[in-house]
Amino acid sequence: MAGRIKDEDIALVRERTAIADVISEHVTLKSAGGGNLKGLCPFHDEKTPSFTVSPSRNVYFCHGCGQGGDAIKFLMDTDHLTFVEAVERLAGKAGIQLRYAEAGPAPVRQQQGQKQRLIAAHQAAAEFYAEQLGSAGARPAREFLAQRGFDKSAAERYGCGFAPDAWEQLTRHLRGRGFTSQELVTAGLAREARSGSLIDRFRRRLLWPIRDISGDVIGFGARKLLEDDDGPKYLNTPETPLYKKSHVLYGIDQAKREIARQGRAVIVEGYTDVMACHLAGVPTAVATCGTAFGTDHIGVLRRLLMDTDAFAGEIIFTFDGDAAGQKAALRAFEDDQRFVAQTYIAVGPENMDPCELRLARGDTAVRDLVARREPLIAFALRSVIGRFDLDTAEGRVAALRATAPLVGKIKDRALRPEYARKLAGDLGMEIETVQRAVHAGSGGGAVAPAPRTPVAADSPQSMVEREALKLALQQPVLAGPMFDTLGVENYRDPVHIAVRDAIAEVGGAATGASGAVWIEKVRDACADLAAKARVGELAVEPLRLDAEPDPRYVAATLARLQWGAVTGRIRELKSKVQRINPVERKDEYLALAGELFSLEQHARALREQAVGGL
Template sequence: MAGRIRDEDIALVRERTSIADIISESVTLKSAGGGNLKGLCPFHDEKTPSFTVAPGRNVYFCHGCGAGGDAIKYLMDAEHLTFVESVERLADRAGIQLRYLEAGPAPVRQQHGQKQRLVAAHAAAVEFYTGQLGSAGARPAREFLAQRGFDKAAAERYGCGFAPDAWDLLTKHLRQQGFTAQELITAGLSREARSGSLIDRFRRRLLWPIRDLTGDVIGFGARKLFDDDDGPKYLNTPETPIYKKSHVLYGIDHAKREIAKQGRAVIVEGYTDVMACHLAGVPTAVATCGTAFGADHIGVLRRLLMDTDAVAGEIIFTFDGDAAGQKAALRAFEEDQRFVGRTFIAVSPDNMDPCELRLAKGDMAVRDLVARREPLVDFALRQVLDRFDLDTVDGRVEAMRRAAPLVAKIKDREKRPEYVRKLAGDLGMEIEPVQRAVLAAAAAPPKAGAAPDTRARPAPVEGEVDNPQLTVERESLKLALQVPVLAGPMFDALGAEVYRHPLHVAIRAAVTEVGGAAAAGTGGAVWIEAIRDACADLGAKALVGELAVEPLRIDGEPDPRYVSVTLARLEWGAVTARIRDLKSKVQRINPVANKDEYFALFGELLSLEQHARALREQAAGGL
């Protein structure tokens, strides 16, 4: 069994990691005020950003689904890593040498997690394949690239390589570097032959490395070069623990920053199309890898585009003009309803793909192709109408029936009346029957089997909206979580008894368990995660994440006076509640029969009322 990473090293990783940098690699973040950032949650589908990142404390929280934590937790959830794998990934990034505790009687070297091993194997394979591209046997691969307008610099930029005419050259190379047979099979780089021996998956092919959002190579796309190769034209890495073709977009590592910057993504069909677009001045191009453009691809792009109700991203499909391309475009229109943004299609008049267009007419022609885009709904409607004879009554009616659901699906409701009028004009019909058909389609129930919205959302603290005491409890806990150095002894002086809500009590108890706010050091993700871990209640754990990113109820930075006022209000609420209880008891006691008890309670009441007046003066100023 491998050793455990030292706690102080984990703390160092948390301190030296910029969570904003980590999350920005896959989610577009924009200022949310108060030093916080906001974006679309990567863990559930949403149209309005509720995913908050607090760079100052190195934590995140989604107010929509309740996901939250530090950079380690983010990698665990976003990339399906184990805790150790996440720590190791961040440590490598920060240049931190991790130390491991001994496991058993002798030290055991900590092995990297599976994902890191598979990524490392792919990195070694890229180095091998790119080295082979210059070999004599790779001449057909170099000619293929040259014939499509890609020089040596372009090949190097995109990591193009060549799988040599050998059965196990890569396999032997990687085995010599310490990778096991099982690791190579799991990575999809090698496979078992009928004889039982291990051989390379790719042979005699031009290769493109496929990278994820972080830039790690997770698979390959391989193009057939020789006529006697009886395999498919394109052969991709099979599904592996790190390669899920429904989530992968080729070129996303090159295009992600421009997609976020321009608010636009161009969807093309192949590896050479991506290269051609990028080199022609369309840097936002990406392509699917051996599968149709689908919902998971949309999820990746929506987060980069910041595609929300308030901010509309732009998606441009560049399908071929042939029947297959038209079918793909109509399928894209169905998926388009998951986008809030505007969706377009660009089809070359000569039915050329971007790579062919660049070769034939130059870079400007590729840029013009994208510039001449038309709304996808217009294209989809035209494809439907073209299937019918509009010179006949039956043809017009059937075309209306088929086209009406497309108009009903248009997200921007204000555009629907205009498309109703356009459709009526295209059909040569009165507007009323077309309008009725669209309204009927819009009112139709969802298709059978449609999944209901079952997203989990954190439950609000009961009564908090209209309960000043619960509000100030929340504010005091935020101070302890976000600025423990400032809150320090003032916060620690008030115990869990001054809190009413059970979740607040649980969090306050957790602060005590980890040594109190005064012992928090610099705070940040290490401090917040310690409190979260100390909470036995799952609801309290979730609330810690929420409070860690929620802005304080003050303009500007908090100061000692703000802490003093907040905690005075907190204690004042508890004291006044105790005063009410004592007054009720005093009124119920017979001062003659229970003289000692009466005067004891009465004396405590006077003392508390005096203390309450002092707290009220201290709390003057308001939140």
């Protein structure tokens, strides 16, 4: 199986991609002076342009929301693609044939043409099935949709189709379009019969095309319509090079922008539920395809929700309220601990799913279902408590043992005491007893230390740190040799420290070359999102210099950077010397005094160098 794209090819894609051309497809850009362009940010609402594009460096940055990067990152953010998907799209536009390397030592060439051929075959099949929906034989499919409240317009919006009552009609059609038998089998569109001939995989069924996050058709979901069909109620495309059911969310292509904008995803159980939610005004609905919601699906949604420890998006499940639904909710709660989004459950009246609810009570009822969501932990606790007889001491203790670990697993520690108090009330037990059980269920972990307080953003120290990092990012060839000699002890802002560590991790600024490749290399090495955002910001922020920077300016800036650290050390030494009795601790006093004298001389030299270069 092919692995990552070769670094040389990624660099070539960046080199041949004009970032202004890519961004101009989404944003109106105007000249902002200094060779930069500006426009309204596509990632947050604003009236005054703060979105800056630097064509010379092939990077962008928004001073309003902190989004930044190169053309690859822009496509990842706007179209919610993976890194590989974005590179492949840009490579296709630039006419670049990408090469892939396996995880092992031997590089191989990915059959990139195969993927495009399979996608093309699926698109042709989707068009064929959609056309068949209007045929006489497709009447049961049209009636199925109409009975569930979906008209012709809805069917067209979701590309609904019909697999005709024939054994090889699609196969013949696609062969006539130039696709080989092997391609149709690999795509999961056809299969070999017992006779050895090739036949269609789907027959006499209503079909929904399943698209990936970029909008390409990668498979189909087929619903049984006729009683004499002895197959399963739903039949999906098998696992193929395109279709991995554990990663697929139906409707993600239509829902992705609203999920990202609203910070919310609604998980429903079927294709018609997705359609019903979207048409009723809940555009963030998606569904799994023939498998339970799992870890890989969480990964897909995390990309859209920007799920981090500091961001609280919402995942809303619409499970049934019956025993199976309760079991699914508890399983989802366990999965929820793997990501940070706030998780809720919405149970329809009389256990109706969104499609049934829309038919029975209209669009407003579907929107109200989502609005009345309940925290998943509350639902899970209530479901577990319901298994025990709370009228007996044994029942209450057993219920506590079953529920305390659930409260202990709540990722937001501020919520644990509140749910512990609620649990105590529900069980009729003393709060101290419940709190001890919850603490034991959480593992009794120590409280994390408080983060280091950063210096003020507009302080002289912070400004000089920014300037030094800008030189390393924007002018690595010029500034690198001097910049790399200074350690991280010269920085006080934790975010700047993280950026400085990232530069050191990739080999230092002296190893870089001006442009997007170098900036992305540093960004990728950053340990957290704040540092990544700061790299993007500093990459386009003008230097505090009217002319082109030269070695004297670099030396002056780095002297100012050192001066801040040296003067801080001087203050510490002065305080320590003042607290020492020079008679009782003569040797220590003399050593500190000598170090202080040396540092003061160094500080004066740095100050002269800083002033002389500006």
